[in-house]
Amino acid sequence: MSSTSRRRTSHIAHRRTATVALAGVAALIAAALQSGAASAAPAKPQAGKVNPAHVALKLSPSQRAELIRHADAEKADTARAIGLGSKEKLVVHDIVKDADGTLHTRYERTYAGLPVLGGDLIVDTAKSGAVKSVIKAANATLKIAGLTPAVTKSAAEKQAVQRAKALGSTKSAADSVRKVIWAASGKPVLAYETVVGGLQDDGTPNQLHVITDAATGKKLFEHQGIETGVGNTQYSGQVTLTTTQSGSNYTLNDGARGNHKTYNLNHGSSGTGTLFSQTNDTWGNGTTSNAATAGADAHYGAAVTWDFYKNTFGRSGIKNNGVGAYSRVHYGNAYVNAFWDDSCFCMTYGDGSGNADPLTSLDVAGHEMSHGVTSNTAGLDYSDESGGLNEATSDIMGTGVEFYANNSKDVGDYLIGEKININGDGTPLRYMDKPSKDGASKDSWYSGLGGLDVHYSSGPANHFFYLLSEGSGAKVINGVSYNSPTADGLPVTGIGRDKALQIWYRALTTKWTSTTDYAGARTGTLAAAGELYGTTSAEYKAVQDAWAGVAVGSRSGGGGGGGTSYENTSPVSIPDNGPAVTSSITVSGRSGNAPSNLQVSVDITHTWRGDLVIDLVGPSGTSYRLKNFSSSDSADNVKETYTVNASSESANGAWKLKVQDQAAQDVGTINSWKLTFP
Missing domain, CATH: 2.60.120.260 (Galactose-binding domain-like)
Structure with missing residues (x-):
């Protein structure tokens, strides 16, 4: 780029098209909005009961595997049925089955054998096999003029390595470079995806993905493959752990939850370390003087998170296949963070400042494992508005885990990292009722939101979830005082956290794609609420009003600025x-x-x-x-x-x-x- 170019803003590469095509659902929503506004004095929406036809079935791992095998066998017919071109092929990624027989099948896509980034889609089919609707991450037609790059592979690698170095990586070469089709923004083009590893400047592993236009050499997009989170240092008191006994030894291996294992890295930063093992089944002493204390917290947090997803949504593990991830504690030296890594399918926890406060509490475990759930469902890109929704999903589900545990030592709240003292003043890291209280997050959506760090662009989604759950205004919940405002100054009536979680999860698993932005999140949650509770229900109205409360879309037709x-x-x-x-x-x-x-x-x-x-x-x-x-x-x-x-x-x-x-x-x-x- 020449020195006279006006392109000097660093966030340009972090932006991309984020549209969701909801043909059938969009029509349903439009019809509902119009019918709701037709009456001069519309009836007050009634609280809806869950429509049993639209509840996702709790599939066993073998049942899910059979559905995936069948979808894989039919993928060529499906591609033709939804109008894909002759060079396009589908790859089955996930599947959800409703009680009425509707299947929500999530696919990745290839073009002439190349992966299509931003080509993911969801096909909804009726019990009869007929296609009901298709939700695409990008609507543009895939038609690439040529598959021979004008830019060399080495040039793309050099650009990516330089960008990674700017973020603190010391790697001099990329881990991988591959040709792809980039379809997530604008016209699909031939591109390179370069992945650079190493460590970032704060000690977090680096997995920088850089997308380079193979014709011009222009950087099109970048995102981190490592998804970080924060937690607290409070332990959960005396808890029951599921372990495995072998001879005279016990190990932190949870055979009841997919053989989830917890390892001690002993301040290393690679590998799995050593599986926690000892001759008695009492782990840790509640302080950092015993290395097993952090192991016990992580193991407990993983177990509660597994149970939360299973008993709340019928999900069996992160991939919904009954297989456990694993946890690593005592990462690095004085590392003040925790992160989820898809490549190892594991959660990793640092020991905090001075190695005095391991970040291994309930909401951290729920947050990190939920990054894995997001990766294996919507796959929300960890950048721009979709990155904010990704982080918010982990905050939302981590909050759900904390309430679900009902642990008297760490009661449920809408505060993120409230027990950690990173700021030195004992304040939470994030506030769901009013995100701006942390000094960086935003309460409401605005056009530049996607340019923020994803932990701050998550603010409006966290705020939406709080409003949908509890409503606006001042209140006290579990001894914590909240006072949630709205962007339009109008009140929002909450529907309860349990219903809000169901709506968010159904949107995540059946409506959203990798490029979903805030507008798409609203569309998806409305569709989910309509399917679960009906488009004339109080729940549907509350979703509209809660999004309007964070400046995304208009109010419901029943008042407060809504309309047709x-x-x-x-x-x-x-x-x-x-x-x-x-x-x-x-x-x-x-x-x-x-x-x-x-x-x-x-x-x-x-x-x-x-x-x-x-x-x-x-x-x-x-x-x-x-x-x-x-x-x-x-x-x-x-x-x-x-x-x-x-x-x-x-x-x-x-x-x-x-x-x-x-x-x-x-x-x-x-x-x-x-x-x-x-």
Whole structure:
């Protein structure tokens, strides 16, 4: 990049298209919104009972394996049925079966034998075998002009190694470089995926994945394969551990939970270390003077997390196959963190500052194992908004684990890392009721959210979950005081943590893909709530209102600014410095003119968004300027809701969103846009 280039913002490579195509579900939601707003005085939604037809069955490992084998045998037919090209093939990744026989099958994709990153999709099929809907991580058609790269493999490796060094890695070469198809943002292209290992500057293992355009050498994306979390130093008191006896020795091997093992790294940073083993079955003494204390905490946390997922969601282990992961404690020297690593299928815990406070508590175990669950379900990319949702999922499920344990030594709360003293003042690391209290997280969504560290961009999702569970305003829960605000100043009524967890988990496992962003998370949780409780239920309404409470979407039709929405989710490419492009929405069945406060919600992927000029064009042909050109606005993407006085327009007719790129060097995509009539 030349010194005169305006591309100096480091977060550009962290951005990518994050759309979810929910054809059938989107139509259901739109219909529900319209019908909910048709009545002048809609009935108050009633608390819904779970629809048994849409509850996921608790499959045994052998039943799940059989379903996967069948899906694998039928994958060529499935590819044809959903309209994939002749060079595209499906790879079965996971499967969920509902009580009514509906299958939610998650696939990865290849093109001409190359992995397609951002090509993951979910196919929902009825009991009859008919395809009901397809949810794709990216909607763009896969059509690559050529598979011979213009950029050398060594050039891509050099770029990735340099980036890893900037993050603290000392590696001079990549661990691997492979050709892939990059489809997660804009037009699919041939690319290299380079993985660089080593250690980051804080001692965390490095697994930096860098995506390089094989035609231009431009870095398209990067993310960390190591997913880190934080916990607390409080032990859980005297607990029951499941161990294994062999002769006169006992080991921390949980035969009741997939043979989950806990190892002592003894301050090493590689391998598995030594399996905890001793001649009696009493582990640790409650202090750091005994190395087995941290082992006992980690082993207990893993057991409770396993039980939480099994008894709450019917999930048998992280991969839902009955196989346990493993834990490693006493990692490194004074390492103040914990992390999940897919490559070893394990959790790892440091001993904290001065090796005095191992990070091995319940919410840490729940947090780290939940990274594994996310990896084996939605696979949310650990960067941008999807990375924030990934971290929030671990915070949410870690919180669920803490409440589930019902341990008097570590009572359930909506505080993250409340027992750890990293800050030196005893404050929690994150607050779900008001994330901004940590000084860095955001309470609500805004267009630049994806540029933050994923532990801070998780804030709006954590806040959403708190609002959905407990509602807004001041309250005391388990002795902890909370006071949760909303972005629009309107109240939210909670539906309880148990229902909120079910909605989040169903969205994670059957609606979301690797590129899901906050808008897609709202769509997925609404779909999940609609299937579980009905689209006219109080639960469905609460999901709408809780998301509105963090500035994602509008309120429910029952009041508080909600209304009838019309949406177009078909992507439209925006050419670089070219002619304007349009996307249309046809409104019918309304009387009179449009309102003076018509809401126009826009989701556009585009680096250097200042290049864009955006207009709403009414049925009369009159244009309403939404966004002007700005040469100084270097941020990425336009995800905004604009208010337009369209009272001179007939409500019915063809409305258009018109977008033009007026400067060189960037392309983008209209992912979706929506009109809401209050």
